[in-house]
Amino acid sequence: MIGIFDSGYGGLTILKQIRKQLPEYDYIYLGDNARAPYGTRSFDCIYHYTLEAVRYLQQKGCTLIILACNTASAKALRTIQQHDIDPQQVRVLGVIRPTVEVVPSLTQTGHVGVLATPGTVASESYCIELQKQNDSLTVTQQACPMWVPLIEAGEHNSEGARFFIRQYVQDIIRRDPEIDTLLLGCTHYPLIQPAINDELARLGKPDCRTIAQGEIVAQSLKDYLQRHPEIEQRLQKGGECTFLTTDDADKFADAAALFLGAPVQAGHVDY
Numbered sequence: 001m002i003g004i005f006d007s008g009y010g011g012l013t014i015l016k017q018i019r020k021q022l023p024e025y026d027y028i029y030l031g032d033n034a035r036a037p038y039g040t041r042s043f044d045c046i047y048h049y050t051l052e053a054v055r056y057l058q059q060k061g062c063t064l065i066i067l068a069c070n071t072a073s074a075k076a077l078r079t080i081q082q083h084d085i086d087p088q089q090v091r092v093l094g095v096i097r098p099t100v101e102v103v104p105s106l107t108q109t110g111h112v113g114v115l116a117t118p119g120t121v122a123s124e125s126y127c128i129e130l131q132k133q134n135d136s137l138t139v140t141q142q143a144c145p146m147w148v149p150l151i152e153a154g155e156h157n158s159e160g161a162r163f164f165i166r167q168y169v170q171d172i173i174r175r176d177p178e179i180d181t182l183l184l185g186c187t188h189y190p191l192i193q194p195a196i197n198d199e200l201a202r203l204g205k206p207d208c209r210t211i212a213q214g215e216i217v218a219q220s221l222k223d224y225l226q227r228h229p230e231i232e233q234r235l236q237k238g239g240e241c242t243f244l245t246t247d248d249a250d251k252f253a254d255a256a257a258l259f260l261g262a263p264v265q266a267g268h269v270d271y
Helices: 011-021 043-059 070-075 079-086 095-106 118-123 125-133 145-150 159-175 190-203 214-227 249-260
Strands: 002-006 027-031 064-067 090-095 111-118 138-143 180-186 207-212 241-245 267-268
Touching: 002 011, 002 043, 002 145, 011 027, 011 064, 011 214, 011 249, 027 079, 043 064, 043 070, 070 079, 070 095, 070 118, 070 125, 090 241, 095 180, 095 207, 095 214, 095 249, 111 118, 111 125, 111 159, 118 125, 125 138, 138 159, 145 159, 145 267, 159 190, 159 207, 190 207, 190 214, 241 249, 249 267
Parallel strands: 002 027, 002 064, 027 241, 064 090, 111 138, 111 180, 180 207, 241 267
Antiparallel strands: none
């Protein structure tokens, strides 16, 4: 099976696109909603929580695990890959590298903005990885601490959410008016992408492109499986998807339907 892990609901935007491109596989989605959000937590805390989830998904039979969480990908992925797993038994992949591989080809000005959680911004993972791809890029980051709580509370279409969308978009464009590509460095942010685009248009930048990660990560996974048939052959192909949460299952199912556009059934887990 393929495991998809996120600290909360945002990874559902990744799962949705992966299942759209690769519907034949079996999936387990695990949201650590009881301890979300991860964005403001310490490196050690995020690493510990993420490793617990990886081990749980491995025990459930997942031989390929996607950290569909930018904070976990930024702060825990490398350590887990290097020290905590046997790649002959399980592969753990993130969402940052696939994203940065395509972004440099999209910018015309060479000025890229990253909107992300405080944890992802503090890690500087996007700055580092983008400049590995093209060291001439100018990368500006903006922490958006209010966006995830508003989205997870179902308030992302409210006037209060609009205030914080305006604030963070204005801040990053003010710091670098030449930005023509804005990377949404959190898997929750596709739910407010239209509002972000509206604010860019209001600021006189209607051609500034916003990049969500779902389709990029899905295509990258598809390519990965084609390059690694020894992994692909171990994956179960029943087209099934199981949803698990560390919080209340009914609450998770209600919120997941918002992210996926379809009703789901979920189960509660402790690990």
